[in-house]
Amino acid sequence: MISLFKHTxxxxxIGLSTPALASLAYVSxxxxxxxxxxxxxxxxxxxxxxxxARPRGILLSKDYTKLYICASDDDTVQVLDLATRKIxxxxxxxxxxxxxxxxxxxKHLYIxxxxxxxxxxxxxxNKDVLAQINVGIEPEGMAVSPDGKWAxxxxxxxxxxxxxxxxxxxxxxxxxxxxxxxxxxxxxxxxIAWASAEIGGTVHIIDVGNLEQIHExxxxxPGVNQDRVQPVxxxxxxxxxxxxxxxxxxxxxxxxxAQTYEVLDYLLVGSRVWQLxxxxxxxxxxxxxxxxxDVSVIDVAELKVIKSIKVGRYPWGVVVDPTS
Amino acid sequence: xxxxxxxHCFVGIQTxxxxxxxxxxxxxxxALVRPLLWxxxxxxxxxxxxxxxxxxxxxxxxxxxxxxxxxxCGMIILFNSMQGALSMVYDRExxxxxVLLMSPLPRPxxxxxxxxxxxxxxxxxxxxxxxxALLVDVEPPLWGYLAVLPALVLTSLMLGALGxxxxxxxxxxxxxxxxxxxVIFPMFFMSSALYPLWKMNEAxxxxxxxxxxxxxxxAVEAIRFSLYLEWNPVAFGITSGVTVVLALLATAGFRxxxxxxxGTKPA
Numbered sequence: 001m002i003s004l005f006k007h008t009x010x011x012x013x014i015g016l017s018t019p020a021l022a023s024l025a026y027v028s029x030x031x032x033x034x035x036x037x038x039x040x041x042x043x044x045x046x047x048x049x050x051x052x053a054r055p056r057g058i059l060l061s062k063d064y065t066k067l068y069i070c071a072s073d074d075d076t077v078q079v080l081d082l083a084t085r086k087i088x089x090x091x092x093x094x095x096x097x098x099x100x101x102x103x104x105x106x107k108h109l110y111i112x113x114x115x116x117x118x119x120x121x122x123x124x125x126n127k128d129v130l131a132q133i134n135v136g137i138e139p140e141g142m143a144v145s146p147d148g149k150w151a152x153x154x155x156x157x158x159x160x161x162x163x164x165x166x167x168x169x170x171x172x173x174x175x176x177x178x179x180x181x182x183x184x185x186x187x188x189x190x191x192i193a194w195a196s197a198e199i200g201g202t203v204h205i206i207d208v209g210n211l212e213q214i215h216e217x218x219x220x221x222p223g224v225n226q227d228r229v230q231p232v233x234x235x236x237x238x239x240x241x242x243x244x245x246x247x248x249x250x251x252x253x254x255x256x257x258a259q260t261y262e263v264l265d266y267l268l269v270g271s272r273v274w275q276l277x278x279x280x281x282x283x284x285x286x287x288x289x290x291x292x293x294d295v296s297v298i299d300v301a302e303l304k305v306i307k308s309i310k311v312g313r314y315p316w317g318v319v320v321d322p323t324s
Numbered sequence: 325x326x327x328x329x330x331x332h333c334f335v336g337i338q339t340x341x342x343x344x345x346x347x348x349x350x351x352x353x354x355a356l357v358r359p360l361l362w363x364x365x366x367x368x369x370x371x372x373x374x375x376x377x378x379x380x381x382x383x384x385x386x387x388x389x390x391x392x393x394x395x396x397c398g399m400i401i402l403f404n405s406m407q408g409a410l411s412m413v414y415d416r417e418x419x420x421x422x423v424l425l426m427s428p429l430p431r432p433x434x435x436x437x438x439x440x441x442x443x444x445x446x447x448x449x450x451x452x453x454x455x456x457a458l459l460v461d462v463e464p465p466l467w468g469y470l471a472v473l474p475a476l477v478l479t480s481l482m483l484g485a486l487g488x489x490x491x492x493x494x495x496x497x498x499x500x501x502x503x504x505x506x507v508i509f510p511m512f513f514m515s516s517a518l519y520p521l522w523k524m525n526e527a528x529x530x531x532x533x534x535x536x537x538x539x540x541x542x543a544v545e546a547i548r549f550s551l552y553l554e555w556n557p558v559a560f561g562i563t564s565g566v567t568v569v570l571a572l573l574a575t576a577g578f579r580x581x582x583x584x585x586x587g588t589k590p591a
Contacts, residue, residue, distance in 0.1 A: 163337060268384075268387060270385060294378075296384055
């Protein structure tokens with residue numbers, strides 16, 4: 001018994017003295033003004049952090065030490081230090097920031113300002129606003145290609161993808177897509193971009209080499225009315241095998257063969273599935289389900305939903321820290 | 325009496341049940357059509373209407389097909405048990421039951437063996453149903469198929485004992501069809517087989533309490549939890565308790581001489 005006590009005490013001390021090994025996922029809760037921190041091993045919420053008003057888009061710095069948060073109703077981008085879990089800074093963002101993207105140089109943050117029809121580029125190191133680029137009406141989605149050459153903004157009302165040259169901050173091409181484009185995701189090699197159109201119900205695949213659309217796909221979820229099938233978040237696996245598309249109020253995530261663009265399956269998740277992120281070894285995909293207030297976890301190898309984790313109200317964005 | 329006698333009798337009753345099953349293969353097939361229709365047609369129409377929510381033992385959102393599959397397993401056993409009871413009334417009327425009960429072995433042993441043999445046939449049907457349910461994406465974990473076996477056997481014993489008890493009250497075959505309607509349908513509909521109990525509670529609290537007091541609810545929950553590798557002591561406890569009580573009542577009350585064949589006086 002004494003020996004057992006000693007072992008337990010020792011194990012506790014080791015546990016206290018070493019940092020947690022578990023991988024962490026961060027989820028922004030739009031209505032609660034909080035972030036939920038999920039341990040991706042135990043699949044439980046381990047912490048809730050108070051942040052600014054109406055947090056939506058979130059992303060990690062390239063060195064994974066900071067988390068940037070679009071606090072939409074505070075008209076600012078907050079910087080959270082991941083080690084201390086404290087807000088350490090705010091960045092000028094323009095009004096009502098919703099989505100943003102960080103350039104691979106870890107400096108230039110591209111923020112879409114929905115109310116002003118502009119994209120603001122901020123240098124996160126000195127808070128300088130480097131450019132304000134006029135785009136279409138109600139800019140929404142924002143992405144920067146992994147090679148750093150392109151920033152793409154989607155404008156909801158104009159239904160366009162605006163291709164911004166990251167050296168000149170000038171729009172080089174506009175591509176018309178389906179109604180209300182929401183999100184853009186690049187393949188790892190920066191050769192292909194996937195864009196979702198929420199009202200159009202379509203996903204558009206763009207060849208980045210010549211900036212032409214090479215494919216357009218739509219979705220039919222069995223037993224679900226077609227007007228509820230609204231593609232939003234997209235996530236691509238690094239091996240080029242799958243694309244996952246969150247289909248909003250249809251409560252399903254589409255699994256797409258990223259080579260043939262064939263829909264392989266529809267996976268049932270919570271209500272109004274919004275954004276997606278893969279964990280570090282790409283074994284699990286996390287989805288935010290806004291209306292049901294939870295995060296569903298998909299086993300990528302099995303293509304099955306294995307768990308749904310209750311978080312705050314209206315979870316919007318999710319990122320998994322690959323270093324934790 | 326030696327153990328060998330018991331074994332001989334046990335094997336005899338099992339063999340007779342399997343022979344009966346083999347002669348009634350079409351009944352076996354038709355008994356599968358009923359739950360499959362519920363699974364494929366009814367569930368497809370209702371999946372959007374009933375909404376979804378996470379309730380134990382499920383870890384995430386499920387389709388309505390997945391929800392009702394354990395209830396339909398219970399349905400197969402329920403129908404089989406009642407049909408088994410019907411066949412006991414037949415046996416009694418035609419005298420073969422009396423032949424069985426002439427055995428010098430204790431009557432409770434004979435009746436429980438009879439219930440077990442009927443249960444084995446039911447459990448076989450449930451497994452065929454679960455395999456077919458894979459086609460509509462009802463995919464419990466692999467070990468769940470093994471873990472559910474005790475719950476299925478327990479459920480078939482409980483419902484078999486209920487059937488036997490009903491059979492002791494029935495004096496004529498003609499009365500039985502009516503009783504089946506008054507037993508099978510209320511038991512099935514007023515349980516958690518088709519709707520989760522929280523949904524029943526939303527609709528009406530008294531209906532919820534009826535469902536709570538229905539032992540079939542707990543049998544279905546025992547099947548549901550086992551199938552998904554979760555332990556539900558309440559469901560198992562209630563199902564086991566009800567099984568023991570029903571089996572005691574049924575074996576104590578079973579009187580073959582109460583049978584009247586088409587108005588003739590008992591011998």
